[in-house]
Amino acid sequence: MLGSMTRPKDPVGPGLAALAGLMADETRAGFLLALLDGRAWTAGELARYAGVAPSTASEHLGKLVTGGLLTEERQGRHRYVRLADARVAQLVEDLAAHVRPPAAERPRTLRESSAGSAMARGRTCYDHLAGRLGIALTDALTGQGLLRQDTGFALTDAGLRWFDSAGIGLDRTGRRPLTRACLDWTERRPHLAGTAGAALCRHALDAQWCVRIGSERAVKVTSEGERAFAELLGIEPTALH
Amino acid sequence: MLGSMTRPKDPVGPGLAALAGLMADETRAGFLLALLDGRAWTAGELARYAGVAPSTASEHLGKLVTGGLLTEERQGRHRYVRLADARVAQLVEDLAAHVRPPAAERPRTLRESSAGSAMARGRTCYDHLAGRLGIALTDALTGQGLLRQDTGFALTDAGLRWFDSAGIGLDRTGRRPLTRACLDWTERRPHLAGTAGAALCRHALDAQWCVRIGSERAVKVTSEGERAFAELLGIEPTALH
DNA sequence: TGAACGCTTCGGCGGGGACCGAAAGGTTGC
DNA sequence: GCAACCTTTCGGTCCCCGCCGAAGCGTTCA
Numbered sequence: 275m276l277g278s279m280t281r282p283k284d285p286v287g288p289g290l291a292a293l294a295g296l297m298a299d300e301t302r303a304g305f306l307l308a309l310l311d312g313r314a315w316t317a318g319e320l321a322r323y324a325g326v327a328p329s330t331a332s333e334h335l336g337k338l339v340t341g342g343l344l345t346e347e348r349q350g351r352h353r354y355v356r357l358a359d360a361r362v363a364q365l366v367e368d369l370a371a372h373v374r375p376p377a378a379e380r381p382r383t384l385r386e387s388s389a390g391s392a393m394a395r396g397r398t399c400y401d402h403l404a405g406r407l408g409i410a411l412t413d414a415l416t417g418q419g420l421l422r423q424d425t426g427f428a429l430t431d432a433g434l435r436w437f438d439s440a441g442i443g444l445d446r447t448g449r450r451p452l453t454r455a456c457l458d459w460t461e462r463r464p465h466l467a468g469t470a471g472a473a474l475c476r477h478a479l480d481a482q483w484c485v486r487i488g489s490e491r492a493v494k495v496t497s498e499g500e501r502a503f504a505e506l507l508g509i510e511p512t513a514l515h
Numbered sequence: 516m517l518g519s520m521t522r523p524k525d526p527v528g529p530g531l532a533a534l535a536g537l538m539a540d541e542t543r544a545g546f547l548l549a550l551l552d553g554r555a556w557t558a559g560e561l562a563r564y565a566g567v568a569p570s571t572a573s574e575h576l577g578k579l580v581t582g583g584l585l586t587e588e589r590q591g592r593h594r595y596v597r598l599a600d601a602r603v604a605q606l607v608e609d610l611a612a613h614v615r616p617p618a619a620e621r622p623r624t625l626r627e628s629s630a631g632s633a634m635a636r637g638r639t640c641y642d643h644l645a646g647r648l649g650i651a652l653t654d655a656l657t658g659q660g661l662l663r664q665d666t667g668f669a670l671t672d673a674g675l676r677w678f679d680s681a682g683i684g685l686d687r688t689g690r691r692p693l694t695r696a697c698l699d700w701t702e703r704r705p706h707l708a709g710t711a712g713a714a715l716c717r718h719a720l721d722a723q724w725c726v727r728i729g730s731e732r733a734v735k736v737t738s739e740g741e742r743a744f745a746e747l748l749g750i751e752p753t754a755l756h
Numbered sequence: 757t758g759a760a761c762g763c764t765t766c767g768g769c770g771g772g773g774a775c776c777g778a779a780a781g782g783t784t785g786c
Numbered sequence: 787g788c789a790a791c792c793t794t795t796c797g798g799t800c801c802c803c804g805c806c807g808a809a810g811c812g813t814t815c816a
Binding site: 286287289290291294297299307365366368370372373422428433459 | 527528532535536537538543545547548605606609610611663667674693694695696700709
């Protein structure tokens with residue numbers, strides 16, 4: 275071992291440091307977390323959100339786009355940016371999940387608490403559902419034998435049939451995994467992500483099972499949604515509040 | 516949206532930036548990648564490995580330990596450090612997996628190639644098996660209906676029985692998932708990680724199905740291992756070279 | 757006990773990067 | 787065409803941090 279100490283450095287090292295460096299700034303980290311809602315933000319929105327000058331935000335966005343974490347779309351005088359893909363979203367989630375523990379409790383204002391409780395009830399997490407709503411769906415799928423969590427995280431054959439009979443199409447052609455466990459920030463437990471999670475979220479919004487609250491990430495279940503979730507997954511409406 | 520622009524910043528932002536900052540230095544990134552072999556290194560070994568002064572390495576290790584990514588163990592005049600746990604290993608792997616694509620090809624010396632091919636054949640990845648060996652095992656488990664990859668990543672009931680009958684105990688009490696997909700650097704495909712992957716690796720080393728080459732991460736399959744893998748999983752010996 | 761060794765602390769140096777304001781380039785709408 | 791708007795580029799400042807060598811502390815071994 276001592277003789278081979280001068281071995282060539284792992285070429286991944288610099289790349290890893292560069293990738294981490296993109297997220298190692300508080301402002302850029304704030305951008306990425308904001309963009310976790312899966313939607314496109316303009317440069318100005320992000321600048322105001324993070325409390326920095328537009329010129330500063332512009333420089334940060336340039337780095338994030340060049341680094342492949344964001345994609346941009348120019349429309350007239352606006353520059354819309356969004357997370358490059360689901361893999362980037364997952365990466366940010368994974369990092370963020372690692373952060374939570376030390377955060378612990380902290381003083382909350384009333385406004386924060388109420389906004390927080392709406393978020394805690396139900397929200398989108400990139401392209402799937404999270405919060406108590408996401409957990410309730412994941413638990414129901416598991417309890418009905420449609421999703422297996424005890425030996426990993428995968429849909430069962432019955433689960434495949436359920437999606438089919440519910441009219442929720444699953445695109446299994448891409449390289450993205452069908453299911454994936456995403457650690458829920460508020461519930462501290464995994465909820466359904468991946469292609470299946472995205473399809474379920476998309477269908478729930480399309481079918482008005484839940485609707486976005488304002489233009490925020492938070493969503494709330496409609497009465498129609500309560501009926502659908504009860505009928506299809508045996509979820510009691512009280513579990514959604 | 517415009518009115519709520521002054522919303523309180525996500526408290527995760529600073530934490531995320533700090534965590535990423537720990538990996539955003541080339542030297543520290545090199546440390547973490549080296550430590551991905553799952554073993555304990557001394558401060559001096561890491562310093563020589565990365566090509567920095569001992570004092571510099573000491574400062575880096577202090578940050579990594581304080582940040583919770585490493586744990587240390589003092590023995591006499593030595594300071595041994597290792598990755599704090601499997602979650603940290605996973606985090607580093609995930610980041611590194613995101614880096615590979617842009618790396619592309621580059622000139623290789625003969626020494627690198629031969630060392631590389633031994634690593635490519637089989638190696639440990641923190642506490643489980645990777646390289647062609649890891650892929651062969653994962654594929655065989657999948658082909659035999661013991662591991663399900665098409666709808667996620669989970670052991671089947673038959674898979675649970677296989678581990679039991681092979682005498683490989685699975686500790687299912689911890690919070691660590693039983694199975695997890697870990698993207699293989701050289702094969703670009705997922706191999707088995709998690710509690711089951713660690714148990715399989717541990718058993719393979721204990722039973723001398725494979726042995727470490729020198730004190731490196733690379734491992735090679737023994738003739739006894741070839742027999743065991745053929746009998747238990749139907750793997751042809753040629754798939755292991 | 758003294759010498760060799762591994763690690764840490766400290767002072768100092770140098771480079772990189774985050775930030776802003778001012779000015780300029782495009783786009784939209786009156 | 788002109789004004790309002792969003793964004794970008796540029797110059798300049800400041801601070802943080804990675805690096806080293808020297809000195810000091812504790813351990814090991816002769």
